[in-house]
Amino acid sequence: MPLPDLAQKMIDHQTTAVFWFDPQLCLQAINPAGESLLKLSANQVYGAHAHQLFPDCECFPHLGTFHQPDPVIEHGLRLTLSSGHSVTVDCSITPVRHSSKTAPEAFLVEMVNVVQQLRLSREENQMLQRQTAQNILRGLAHEIKNPLGGLRGAAQLLARELPLEQREYTDIIIGEADRLQTLLDRMLGPRTPPHKESLNVYQVLCRVRQLVESEVGTGILVVSDFDPSIPDIYVDPDQFHQALLNIARNAVQAMQNQGELLLRTRVERRVVLGHRQHKMAVRIDVQDNGPGIPEGMLEQIFYPMVTGRADGTGLGLSIAQTLVHQNDGLISCSSEPGKTVFSVWFPLHGE
Ligand SMILES: Nc1ncnc2c1ncn2[C@@H]1O[C@H](COP(=O)(O)OP(=O)(O)O)[C@@H](O)[C@H]1O
Ligand SMILES: [Mg+2]
Structure with missing residues (x-):
């Protein structure tokens, strides 16, 4: 029948x-x-x-x-x-x-x-936890910003009273206050809502590739495996660019001047992003063959202030995640020594 x-x-x-x-x-x-x-x-x-x-x-x-x-x-x-x-x-x-x-x-x-189902509910849980952590940090950053502005203003007034050669300490206060201010701004995360437009993934990724290539030393090979026929996505171009750069720069830093960075695009069918099932979505992989992310750190990698680098702020991935979510995408990561892949999905335009 x-x-x-x-x-x-x-x-x-x-x-x-x-x-x-x-x-x-x-x-x-x-x-x-x-x-x-x-x-x-x-x-x-x-x-x-x-x-x-x-x-x-x-x-x-x-x-x-x-x-x-x-x-x-x-x-x-x-x-x-x-x-x-x-x-x-x-x-x-x-x-x-x-x-x-x-x-x-x-x-x-x-x-x-069921594994896919479990993965989705786990991701949702993690997303909620991260949002809570981010909200606490945002609140804290706001609270610090006001007195910091006061401190900087007072140091400026004080400096004006002093002759030029005695402004060494007030300059330090102003300089450090500016540094803190920049850090707080980054902690507060992207505040502008996305200005979405139809975007050709291939063209933007070629630019990301060029930029990364210009930043790396000769020990790092940047390879791309792009599907040029992928239809447009509907995202904020600057935010998309920023998110991918944050991910790619991490990969470059992790490889410490020796290794291969692979940028790959694919179309995937039936992808659940947020709560919606999409017929088709683009998946962008940023893969490196560096040492990988330590197992204990992998779960927290998208939290703000989680860093494995002495000079890191731990904000790059948290910002990348916020930007991706703001544009209706999904970001995830898998890592083992010699193979770390960050994947980002976006629905195709018109979905
Ligand atoms: N491709 C990667 N390979 C290994 N470790 C990574 C990779 N990407 C991110 N990490 C780890 O995740 C941490 C957090 O990254 P990020 O949020 O960008 O903050 P930051 O770069 O300031 O440390 C990094 O410090 C690093 O330890
Ligand atoms: Mg980073």
Whole structure:
């Protein structure tokens, strides 16, 4: 029993992976979330047997042995897919029959990728924690700024009373107050709302690449792997540029004049950014082969004031994250010695 057009349209909009099998367990229909779970296109899998698609899954009933009227539900099922990769899913198999006495005419299989689900709720939690930390810091920075302005003003007045050769100490006060002021401004983070416009990722990343290349010594090779056909995204150009520069500069600093920086762009399907599922998004990777981020630090890397460098402020990544979020994107990081990847996703324009 093939799936009617209307039913196909309905399952296409489901965020869970949906598969429709005939009684011989050959695939008759699949939705985009299913394609993305299998990492195969519908055309590649039409007609394929369930055991071919999910080779180690024992919960698929053999023909004629599926007598229960109710769906079979399995939680935390670990599957190795025909493409070789593994996923953990919650799976339900529902036999579809005309009446309770007849044999099933089809099987509806629904799968939810639980790891992805867990990742999303973890990310959301982390984001909330970071926002709380950032709000506390912002409050503190505001409180310090006013008396600091007073101190600087008083030192200026004092300096005016003094002859030039005796202004050494007032100059120090003014200089240090300015330094603190700059730090506080950075702590307060980007305050201007984004001015979004349609932006060609390829062009901006070529500029980022040029700039980074001009800053690095000869020991660092900057390599790009850009997909020039990626449609535009809708972001604030300056904020986008700034976020990527912060990430790329960290990578350069981590490699200490020896290594390879790779900038890569790809289009990804079915990406959840914030609370929205997008049909397509661009993923930008900034990858380096430096020493990596220490494991204990990885979880806190986007918090403000977390730094591994003696002269660091720990604000670069926190600012990058704020900028990315302000432009409806997502930033994440994975790291092991010899391979650190910061990935940034943005929805495509018009999504
Ligand atoms: N690509 C990377 N490889 C290794 N460590 C990194 C990388 N990117 C960031 N880090 C670590 O994260 C810390 C925080 O970065 P950031 O927020 O930009 O602050 P800062 O650069 O001022 O220290 C860095 O000090 C560094 O220890
Ligand atoms: Mg930095």
